[in-house]
Amino acid sequence: MGGHSAAHEADAAAGKKRFRILVCIDGSEESYRGLRYAARLGGGVDADIALLYVRPVDQGMRTGGLQARVVRENMLNWGLELPGIKHLEKGRDMLMRLTSMEGEWDEESVHRDVEGDPLGDNATVYTHHQGKKLILELKVASDIASGILEQWEQFKYDLIVLGASANWAPMALSLWDPAVAEKIALYAPCSVLVARELEEGHGHLICTDGSERAKRAIEIDANIAARCNCSISLISVALDEESASDAQENVAEARNIIQLMGFEVKNSYAPVGNPIDEIIEQGMNYSLIVMADTGKSALQRFFMGSVAVKVLEKAKNSVLIVRDVES
Numbered sequence: 001m002g003g004h005s006a007a008h009e010a011d012a013a014a015g016k017k018r019f020r021i022l023v024c025i026d027g028s029e030e031s032y033r034g035l036r037y038a039a040r041l042g043g044g045v046d047a048d049i050a051l052l053y054v055r056p057v058d059q060g061m062r063t064g065g066l067q068a069r070v071v072r073e074n075m076l077n078w079g080l081e082l083p084g085i086k087h088l089e090k091g092r093d094m095l096m097r098l099t100s101m102e103g104e105w106d107e108e109s110v111h112r113d114v115e116g117d118p119l120g121d122n123a124t125v126y127t128h129h130q131g132k133k134l135i136l137e138l139k140v141a142s143d144i145a146s147g148i149l150e151q152w153e154q155f156k157y158d159l160i161v162l163g164a165s166a167n168w169a170p171m172a173l174s175l176w177d178p179a180v181a182e183k184i185a186l187y188a189p190c191s192v193l194v195a196r197e198l199e200e201g202h203g204h205l206i207c208t209d210g211s212e213r214a215k216r217a218i219e220i221d222a223n224i225a226a227r228c229n230c231s232i233s234l235i236s237v238a239l240d241e242e243s244a245s246d247a248q249e250n251v252a253e254a255r256n257i258i259q260l261m262g263f264e265v266k267n268s269y270a271p272v273g274n275p276i277d278e279i280i281e282q283g284m285n286y287s288l289i290v291m292a293d294t295g296k297s298a299l300q301r302f303f304m305g306s307v308a309v310k311v312l313e314k315a316k317n318s319v320l321i322v323r324d325v326e327s
Contacts, residue, residue, distance in 0.1 A: 019047040019227070022157040024148055024184075026053070027087040030163025034195035035091055037287075037318075038161045039098035040228035045128070047227070050135040050157070051091045053084030054147030057117045057140050088136045092126075095134050104129070114140045145183040152188060159224070160188050164196040185312055191220070191322045198287060198318040203231035203266060205286040207279055207311075210236070210250040215257060217292035217322035222258050224320075232258060233267040235282055237275040244272055275307050280315050289315055293323045 021042045023035045035051070042049045096105075105126040114120040117140045126134040141147025152160065164181050185192045204225045208214040225232050236250035247270040255265045271278045283289035291308040312319045 017046075019044075020155065020157040020159075021047065021049045022148070022151060022155075022160045023049060023051050023091070024054075024144075024160065024162035025051050025084075025087045025091050026144075026163065028163050030195050030198070031087075032091070032094065033198040034161040034163050034193065035094060036098065037193070037195065037198055037200060037228075038159075039095055040200065041159070041224060042227070043099060044227065045130040045132045048133040048135065049095060050137055050151075050155070051088055051095070052137040052139060052148065052151055053088050054139050054141050054144045055084050057114070057142065084138055088138065092134065092136055099132070099134070105134070145180050145187075148180075148184055149187060152190060157190055159191045159193060160184060161193045161195065164194050182309075182313070185309065185321055189323060191224075191320060193288070193318065193320045194312060195318050196316065200228075200287060201230075202285065202287040203233055204288045204290050204320075205233050205235055205279075205283050206254065206290040207292070208234060208236050208250050208254045210246065210253065211292070213292045214250075215254070216324050217290065218254050218257050219261065220322050220324060221290045221320065222261050222263050226263060230287065231266040232263060233269070233286065234258075234265055235269040235271070235279060237278045238270060238272045239275070241272055244270065247272075276310050276314065279307075279311050283311075283315060283319075284317060286317070288318050288320050290320045290322060293321055 019042060021038045023031070023038045025031050025035065038049055041047070105128050108125045108127070110123045110125065112121040119138075119140065121140055122138045124136045137151065139147045139151060141150060148160065148162070151157075162181055162184060164179075181194045185194060204221060206218055206221055208218060222232060234251050234254045236247040236254070238244040238247035251268045251270050255268060258265055269282055271282070279289060279291075289311060291311060293308060308319075308321050312321065
């Protein structure tokens with residue numbers, strides 16, 4: 001998509017580091033809860049937010065020719081009941097309201113051909129005079145998860161936000177068909193926030209085990225939490241009483257990292273027990289449970305699992321898995 005790609009390239013050439021959020025919209029309440037949280041995280045002029053709806057190839061466009069041409073001229077003035085357009089329009093209106101940015105937004109429609117589909121990929125890019133961008137993406141893909149991952153490959157977002165899949169029950173699904181949210185959490189190269197009854201205002205609970213990846217995740221999430229004025233709390237779980245002092249040391253070290261960044265820590269915990277159970281129980285008091293990626297390959301995470309993935313599967317509230325795109 002020419003306009004969207006050009007915007008990214010211009011920022012890179014100017015040496016700008018923008019915070020880019022991809023919000024996956026499917027019309028569910030969870031996806032809009034995720035969008036509202038993304039609006040808080042991406043409220044600054046240095047942040048761009050893209051809304052993505054993925055549709056199957058050729059869905060709703062079998063009439064071809066004239067309609068396809070109209071779509072390419074202006075995605076939001078189709079006058080057609082195409083899948084996803086109402087969801088994107090609702091998301092756009094929410095974002096415009098939540099970002100509270102005065103003044104006019106320039107609008108540009110961009111298109112990319114997709115073989116086998118008359119509509120192809122389409123986007124509308126809104127650019128504020130201060131540089132902030134809101135982007136609506138209607139993407140064609142063989143399946144939803146593939147479409148989301150392809151979108152990341154094209155534009156390299158810092159964070160993907162999506163609602164927990166309605167059929168979230170990994171063990172009940174076939175081996176090759178995990179829920180969309182689980183697939184993205186496993187395979188996305190960047191941080192992933194899975195919204196599940198996401199309530200704002202209760203802060204972030206950052207988990208640490210003292211590893212270098214956990215320390216990097218602390219730094220990344222401290223900056224994310226600061227974007228929405230969210231409080232930060234810490235937890236490190238000891239497997240037994242003998243390792244309790246190690247957990248306490250992990251928390252103390254994490255607190256030091258955050259304070260050196262100029263932020264405060266609200267609460268800290270160093271319980272003894274099963275890490276998954278302890279994290280989930282304490283995490284219920286927070287908007288987000290924040291965990292570092294294991295560093296394993298996506299295939300290893302799928303077959304071997306990890307504390308992060310198991311917390312993601314079993315938690316009743318929202319989970320952010322942090323991955324450092326630059327690492």
